[in-house]
Amino acid sequence: MTLSSFATSSVEEVASTGPGIHFFQLYGWASRQLLSFVDTPRLYQIEADIKNRFSLPSHLTLKNFEGLDLGKIDKTNDSGLTAYFAEQIDQSLNWKDLKWLQMITHLPILLKGVLTAEDGIIVSNHGARQLDYVPATIMALEEVVKAVQGRVPVFLDGGVRRGTDVFKALALGASGVFIGRPVVFSLAANGEAGVRKVLQMLRDEFELTMALSGCCSLKEITRNHIVAPWDLSRIAPRL
Structure with missing residues (x-):
């Protein structure tokens, strides 16, 4: 939460x-x-x-x-x-203010709002409501993951609406995803029961996606399971 x-x-x-x-x-x-x-x-x-x-x-x-x-x-x-x-x-x-914050707390700090490899570490565009025409977070995720090189976890939020979206994010290297509007909308519609239902729907869809993709564990979800738009130029000659 x-x-x-x-x-x-x-x-x-x-x-x-x-x-x-x-x-x-x-x-x-x-x-x-x-x-x-x-x-x-x-x-x-x-x-x-x-x-x-x-x-x-x-x-x-x-x-x-x-x-x-x-x-x-x-x-x-x-x-x-x-x-x-x-x-x-x-x-x-x-960045000096971030250093100051690190000095006064022992809690882990995650930077939210990442859209390029120069930033870190929650890939987010704040619901795409701050600046027109910002890229979708799923489009920026892989660049950030490659820059981090496994040194710290990379998370993603924005546009997660189905279990397949969770699967795609993990395949591109995310350690996990954050969910905003589906939870807020379901809470407004049906309170706690609505939130439980939408989270269960996402879990069920994600597990089904794993099964249909031949993945028995999270570790088996790899980059080979998806074809991103930027992959098309690479595979076009074979098509």
Whole structure:
């Protein structure tokens, strides 16, 4: 489970619900008190939020930062959360800030938002809603995996909708995938039961894909199981 900085439940509350690996998405807050992290140095334009005049309901708070001075969210703004976010994020973040974060925690740190081999290590385009025409993460994955050369795990998010998508990501070298919208949509539609159902569907589809591909274990999923668009020029003469 990956918990957002903007979550209205605390890390402790989520962790208490059951076992498993827990991630926390820490944004690049301007205040060192809020543990700045290289993730969002510039605010993206959430056009849907502005169109729908989205604002944080008055009874909800950012639970992970209770007791800290975060300022006030303008609930009269076209997108109060967006305006608030713009004021709080440090736009001057650099690699030195990441070094500082490494010095104050023993927790593993994963960089999210990778789309080239120069970056690391969660291959993500933030749902493709920050910048028009960014490449699909599955297209950038293999380049990043090759650059990493097995030194650290490489994960992927974005566009994972079927078990076959999970299979393709693993075949291209990902250690695992993160799932966002399918979980959010199923939660909105049918609560906890909806989330359980969509996760089971993905698991069943993935296991079926493995079986039909002749794979009895995760280790048997290899690059040879898929043909990517960039492979076509290489195999065309044989066709």
